[in-house]
Amino acid sequence: MMEQHRLPIARIHVPVKRARTLDPARVAALAEDILEHGQKTPIRCRVDSKAGEESYVLLEGYHRLEALKALGEDTVVSYLAQARVF
Numbered sequence: 001m002m003e004q005h006r007l008p009i010a011r012i013h014v015p016v017k018r019a020r021t022l023d024p025a026r027v028a029a030l031a032e033d034i035l036e037h038g039q040k041t042p043i044r045c046r047v048d049s050k051a052g053e054e055s056y057v058l059l060e061g062y063h064r065l066e067a068l069k070a071l072g073e074d075t076v077v078s079y080l081a082q083a084r085v086f
Contacts, residue, residue, distance in 0.1 A: 002079040004042055009069060009076050012045060012056045022066065030067035039064065042077040056080075 033040075043061025058065060059081055068076050 002081075004077050005080055006075045007045065007056055007078045009065065009074060011054055012058050012065065012076070012078075013048060014058045014062060014065070018058065018062050021062065023063065026063050027066045027070060030063050031070045034064075034067055034071060039068065039077050042079050044079045044081055046081045 041061070041064065043064050044059045045056040046059055048055040048057045056078075061078075065076060
């Protein structure tokens with residue numbers, strides 16, 4: 001089972017391709033749900049090997065991340081995935 005980490009939102013990079021999929025109505029609904037119930041599902045990130053140990057790339061949970069930003073949160077609960085090395 002993957003271990004949960006609390007990551008600083010400011011250090012999470014969202015790939016451009018994923019950023020184009022933003023649905024503001026979904027973000028608003030998630031923000032309301034997070035206000036009432038807290039963050040139920042962690043996002044998923046990987047360490048950004050190009051930027052160093054303190055930066056991360058978003059893999060899953062873009063709308064949850066944006067909802068937490070909208071609520072003024074500084075951190076997000078995340079699973080850290082291991083990058084595959086070929």
